Structure formats: structure tokens, C-alpha cells
Amino acid sequence: MHDAGDAVSLLRDGVVLLGFGLVFVLLFRRLGLGATLGYLVAGAVVGPHVLGLVGDAESKIGVAELGITLLLFIVGLELNPSRLWRMKQEIFGLGLLQVVLCGIAISAVVLFATHSSVAAALALGLPLALSSTAQVLPMLQSAGRMRTPFGERAFSILLFQDLSIVPLITIVAVMSRNPADANGPPGWLLFIYTVLAVGGLIVAGRFILRPLFRIIGNMGEREMFVFAGLFTVIASAAIMEALGLSTALGAFVAGVMLADSPYRHELEADVEPFRSILLGLFFLAIGMMLDLHAIAERPLFVAGMALALIATKALIIFGIGMAFRMPWRGALALGLLLSQGGEFGFVLFAQAQNALLIKPEAASLFGAIITLSMATTPFLMTITRRIRAQPVDSSDREGPVADGANxxxxxxxxxxxxxxxxxxxxxxxxxxxxxxxxxxxxxxxxxxxxxxxxxxxxxxxxxxxxxxxxxxxxxxxxxxxxxxxxxxxxxxxxxxxxxxxxxxxxxxxxxxxxxxxxxxxxxxxxxxxxxxxxxxxxxxxxxxxxxxxxxxxxxxxxxxxxxxxxxxxxxxxxxxxxxxxxxxxxxxxxxx
Missing domain, CATH: 3.40.50.720 (NAD(P)-binding Rossmann-like Domain)
Structure with a gap:
């Protein structure tokens, strides 16, 4: 009877979570605020601090973290060597500068505002350097700017941010104060493990996975493609976890080693639905875990830090854009578009919390800061449209003239x-x-x-x-x-x-x-x-x-x-x- 009761409870929780998620995502999409924000708010509403309809967010986030793993696999699949080479200057120039400069500057702001340790300030500040891919890309696509020079620069920065999640997870692991982590191998041995594991996965991809996918492709069994794709991701993540390394790194390498294979698009299409569902569940669980009481006790801190985050990132990205010879209006647009915190911040805060670098209250406060910053982006882009718009006058835009054309x-x-x-x-x-x-x-x-x-x-x-x-x-x-x-x-x-x-x-x-x-x-x-x-x-x-x-x-x-x-x-x-x-x-x- 107990098992039956658990099954009923799980079904009820699923109905409530999916129902509220559906309503809030549709509403937030209509308002132009993005699906991620909708999931977070839906989770907060059904969680213990508002309606209390669903509990045990910790167990749900354990399953939902598979969504992050699948997301990194898809990021790896996107890294076709020819595409990387074509965009190398933007990715490894613009992107690297943005993550490093914004990470250091925001960590300094956190250190000054919270008087916490340097390790805690880095664990909070570095994740805030990352922007929301899930919010920015749909905005670029809806504006028809995805394939423009501006869109390519924004995409390059977002791509490097997605890549940087792996080293940022490693930095958090190195700073860990958790005794369980402390009993692990020393840093130099961890580095050797990482290199060997990555090399082993690449070899396995070349000599095991590619022949396997070739066989499945010849069979024409689509279901087996889905099965093999999920197996590849989970097996790579499990190998890394067994070695005490980042599961996200394993999934990412699995994607990279299949990026230039003829099965890339098929795999991406097959894995995408699972990624979307699990990632939505991840954000619902994060919303449930937000400590709204802690946020309510310090609303000015949350608002002030959100403002500081937006201003710091916008100014630094604006400066980087100008250094790369972008027009000032384009550089301003890029800075405002990427000024928010992103979904990977929640992942890294969870890692930092497990590493005993930050307290749960801090994770909730800075999760709320990310959420608030994401909510401001559409409004910032709207109210600055006239400033960002290229002026058109006779001096720089020539009107038509009668030149005898038929x-x-x-x-x-x-x-x-x-x-x-x-x-x-x-x-x-x-x-x-x-x-x-x-x-x-x-x-x-x-x-x-x-x-x-x-x-x-x-x-x-x-x-x-x-x-x-x-x-x-x-x-x-x-x-x-x-x-x-x-x-x-x-x-x-x-x-x-x-x-x-x-x-x-x-x-x-x-x-x-x-x-x-x-x-x-x-x-x-x-x-x-x-x-x-x-x-x-x-x-x-x-x-x-x-x-x-x-x-x-x-x-x-x-x-x-x-x-x-x-x-x-x-x-x-x-x-x-x-x-x-x-x-x-x-x-x-x-x-x-």
C-alpha cells in the first residue's frame, strides 16, 4: 500500500508541476520574458513557500540534472570543427574576454557587498558572468538577427559561456570545503585523470560509437538511435562520475566526439525532447528551492545586486565590443542583451552549495538575483530601442534618385x-x-x-x-x-x-x-x-x-x-x- 501511495503522490506531483509549468511558460512567452523565467516562477508558486502543493525538490532536482547533462551534450554536438574555426576570433576572443572580465568584476562586487571569503565570492561571482542562452537565442531569432554579424557575435559569446561551464565546475571542485571532496585525489592527479578520461572517451567515440551508429543507421531503426544517443550521454557522464570528475564534462566530450559525424543532426533531434523536458523540470525544482522568506527579508539587497549585475556586465561587454571595433550602438545592444544572469548560474550555485562554499540562503538570494535580472532584459531592449537604432539621414543613408532606370x-x-x-x-x-x-x-x-x-x-x-x-x-x-x-x-x-x-x-x-x-x-x-x-x-x-x-x-x-x-x-x-x-x-x- 505504501508503494501505491508513493506512486499516486508522484503522479499528483507530476500533474501539478507540469500544469503550472505549462500555464506560466505560456504566459511568460506571451509577455516576451522567456520559458526559463516561467519555469522558475511556476516552481516558486507550487513550492513550500507559496502554495505548498509539491515538496521534496531535492529528489526531483537529482533526476532533472540529467537535463543539464543533455544540454552540455548538445552544446558539444554544436562544436563542428569547421564552424569553430570560422568563428574562432569571436568565440575565443570576445567570449573569453567577456567571461574572464565579467567574472572577476562581479566577484569583486560580491566580495565588497557581502564581505564573504574570496572562495565564496568567486563561487557566486563567476557563475553570474554567464548569460541566459535559453532567453537570448529566442530573442535573436524572433528579431531575425540570428544570421547577422551582430547575431553571430552574440552567439559566439553565448557559445563560449556554454563551454566555460566545464572549467567553472572544475574551479568550484578545486575550492571545495566538503570533506567528501577533500578525501578525493589531489589536484595534480585529478588533472591527469581528466586528461586520460577525455582521451579515452575520444578513442571510444572513434572506434566504438561511430561503428555502432553506422550499424544502427543501416538498420533504419529510429528508436535505437534515441536509445543509443541517451546511452552515450549517460555512460560518458557515469564514467566521469566514477573517476570523481565532472559528469557535465563527460557529456560535453561525448557531444564533441560526435560533432563531425554524419549522425550529429539525427542525434540532436532525438535527444532534444528529453533535454527540453528535463531542463524544464530542473528549473521548476530550482524555483521550488528558492527560499522566498530569505529573499523577502532582504529585498533591497536582491534588487541592488541585480542592478549591479546588469550595469557591470553591460558596461564591460560594451567596452569589449568597442575594442573589437563594433559601432557603439551595436556594442550597447550587445551589452544590454547579455546583461542578465543565466540558467547555468543555478547549476554552479548548487555545485558551490554541495562544496560547502556557500550557504543555502546565499544560493536562494543569488538565484533570485539571476531571476530578476532575466526579467529586466526584454524591458531594457524595448526602452533603449530608439537609442540603439541607427539614425537615418541624408548624410549616411542615400535616398533614391531618378537615374534613368527602366x-x-x-x-x-x-x-x-x-x-x-x-x-x-x-x-x-x-x-x-x-x-x-x-x-x-x-x-x-x-x-x-x-x-x-x-x-x-x-x-x-x-x-x-x-x-x-x-x-x-x-x-x-x-x-x-x-x-x-x-x-x-x-x-x-x-x-x-x-x-x-x-x-x-x-x-x-x-x-x-x-x-x-x-x-x-x-x-x-x-x-x-x-x-x-x-x-x-x-x-x-x-x-x-x-x-x-x-x-x-x-x-x-x-x-x-x-x-x-x-x-x-x-x-x-x-x-x-x-x-x-x-x-x-x-x-x-x-x-x-
Missing amino acids: ALIVGYGRFGQTVAQMLIAQGIPVTLIDTDIEMIDVASGFGAKVYYGDGTRLDLLRQAGAAEAELIMFCTDGDQLSAELIDGVHESFPKAAIFVRAFDRRSLLKLKDAHVDGVVREVMESAVKMARLAMKSIGIDDSEINRSEEHYRARDKERLKAQYETGDLRAARDRIITQDARPDTGLGGGGK
Whole structure:
């Protein structure tokens, strides 16, 4: 009966934790604050200091620490040698300077503010040098800056921070006051153990793991890939633990030794769901362990230290960015973006607590400081947007001029670039207009002259020579174009043929009454081409492929006509060709 009661209790705890985690993560994502913060707050709410719905956070964090192990394995998988070499200056220059300078400076601030020992100040200060990868990367991706020079620099620093978790764990182990650790091998022997263990894991990866994954790959058993991937991580961590070394280092090395293998992407995809779930559980458990009473007793200390953390990191990263010849606005943006504490701080605080370097109350206080600093980042980025934005004026951004071009192309993204290159190859002069400053700068590096300006304004089009142009082509993203705008362009510049890139079927409906010479749906032609190539590859002859394309286009045209006439997107749904309603067309396999 006792075992049954434990099972029921475990299920109840799981329901409560997952339910609260789901609600808070969705809420915090909607507010732009990130999933990590949502998990932490959810854990604090269900924990013993608020609602008291779930207890025994220590046992849960023991299981959840597997999430950290899997995270380091994935970080190792990311370290493809060619990618490391390409980004070596940013990773080992920017990243190393950021971790070292911020770690030393914040440790000094902690030492001054707490009057603790040097070892305790380092155990608290060094982890605070790390930023939140889980928060920053989604912010970069949502802003579309991941593949820009700014995004690459931010990613390089975050990558080095992820790498530095291993030496930081080692530093905490060396400073340990725990008798259990003291009875372990001396430091020089620990170093030899580490080198031998890493070397052994690399050899095992080359001569055991790669052949094993090759066999599994040939079998085509996806479940075995998952099983083997988890075995690799846990076995590497267990070997390191048996030697008294860092389990995180074992998982990291396991990832590195498979980073340039052909199975890297498969492993990453298989392990990622387990990492996400266990990492979420880890942060829930950390939230439960936060001593809210200790935090409530010293709210000014928590707020003041959070402010000091943000200011110190922002200033140092700003200075490093300037030293690496970044524009001051970009350096400021980088400093603010990485000014918060990160999820690895909680891991290192737990290590420091186990090493008897800090008390549980200190771990709770500084965990709250990390949490508060993470909450400020989205607001800091929002309120400083105008300061960070590159000013645009006639002195540094040239507006369009009438230069006799036959064609005006508004929007020089991936779509507009293709259109422009084909026209230029035919000898047609073009004028390119866009509002994306960063894209304009990148384009200039490839020899393309793109003018800054809003190409939907009639006065700017006139300034660009639209009155004499033969073609005006709107290649912009989204569906911001309207029938009224297109009609206004036609009335103002009647000599020009107007072509529009439509985002989707809804965009087409918006332009149904507009005076436009041609509308191209964004992905339709490329999708038709893929279908043709696919049919060709399985032996269908060209005449059948042509009939299939003609049949699809005819039905799509009928559907569009019905939608134009009714204004209803759901009109003529019977014209959609589906698996269960295939028309009897006489085409191969068409069905009856």
C-alpha cells in the first residue's frame, strides 16, 4: 500500500508541476520574458513557500540534472570543427574576454557587498558572468538577427559561456570545503585523470560509437538511435562520475566526439525532447528551492545586486565590443542583451552549495538575483530601442534618385534579389529600394546599390524616377499592400506596368480589384516545380506531369475566381484536391 501511495503522490506531483509549468511558460512567452523565467516562477508558486502543493525538490532536482547533462551534450554536438574555426576570433576572443572580465568584476562586487571569503565570492561571482542562452537565442531569432554579424557575435559569446561551464565546475571542485571532496585525489592527479578520461572517451567515440551508429543507421531503426544517443550521454557522464570528475564534462566530450559525424543532426533531434523536458523540470525544482522568506527579508539587497549585475556586465561587454571595433550602438545592444544572469548560474550555485562554499540562503538570494535580472532584459531592449537604432539621414543613408532606370524594385529580400538579378542579366537598368538598414549594408558588401526609403510612398517613387519607369515591382514581405495603394501608384505613374509579390491567398483577395499587371504568389511556382521534379523522379512521363500541372492550375483558378466573387476564403472548397476526394481526371492514380 505504501508503494501505491508513493506512486499516486508522484503522479499528483507530476500533474501539478507540469500544469503550472505549462500555464506560466505560456504566459511568460506571451509577455516576451522567456520559458526559463516561467519555469522558475511556476516552481516558486507550487513550492513550500507559496502554495505548498509539491515538496521534496531535492529528489526531483537529482533526476532533472540529467537535463543539464543533455544540454552540455548538445552544446558539444554544436562544436563542428569547421564552424569553430570560422568563428574562432569571436568565440575565443570576445567570449573569453567577456567571461574572464565579467567574472572577476562581479566577484569583486560580491566580495565588497557581502564581505564573504574570496572562495565564496568567486563561487557566486563567476557563475553570474554567464548569460541566459535559453532567453537570448529566442530573442535573436524572433528579431531575425540570428544570421547577422551582430547575431553571430552574440552567439559566439553565448557559445563560449556554454563551454566555460566545464572549467567553472572544475574551479568550484578545486575550492571545495566538503570533506567528501577533500578525501578525493589531489589536484595534480585529478588533472591527469581528466586528461586520460577525455582521451579515452575520444578513442571510444572513434572506434566504438561511430561503428555502432553506422550499424544502427543501416538498420533504419529510429528508436535505437534515441536509445543509443541517451546511452552515450549517460555512460560518458557515469564514467566521469566514477573517476570523481565532472559528469557535465563527460557529456560535453561525448557531444564533441560526435560533432563531425554524419549522425550529429539525427542525434540532436532525438535527444532534444528529453533535454527540453528535463531542463524544464530542473528549473521548476530550482524555483521550488528558492527560499522566498530569505529573499523577502532582504529585498533591497536582491534588487541592488541585480542592478549591479546588469550595469557591470553591460558596461564591460560594451567596452569589449568597442575594442573589437563594433559601432557603439551595436556594442550597447550587445551589452544590454547579455546583461542578465543565466540558467547555468543555478547549476554552479548548487555545485558551490554541495562544496560547502556557500550557504543555502546565499544560493536562494543569488538565484533570485539571476531571476530578476532575466526579467529586466526584454524591458531594457524595448526602452533603449530608439537609442540603439541607427539614425537615418541624408548624410549616411542615400535616398533614391531618378537615374534613368527602366525598373523600380521595392524590397530587396530573397525574392527581390532574384527578380533584380534576372532583369539586370537581361540588360534592364534597375533601381532598388528597401527600408532594412542592415540588409542595405550587407547588400553593399556584395556590390549591390540599394537606396533607403519607403517604396510605398508616392513621393519617394516619383523621386526614384517612377514617372519614366516601365516597370514598378513590389517584392516586399508580408501583405501590407492594398488595392488602394496599387491604384494610387497606377494613377500617378500610368506608363509603368505594376507587378506584386503576394504573401498568400489572402493577399491576393486584398488586391482583387487593384489595377495590377501581374501578381505572383510567394511560393506557388517553386512548389509546382518541386511537385514536377518529384513526379519525374518516380518515372511519370512528361505528358502526364504537364496534365497534372494544368489540372491543378485550372482548379486553383476556379477556386480563386469563386473567392474573388464572394470575398470568402472558404469558397469553392470542393476545388481543393485531397486524398479522399480525388477527381476522376484520367491521370495516373487519380482515383474514381
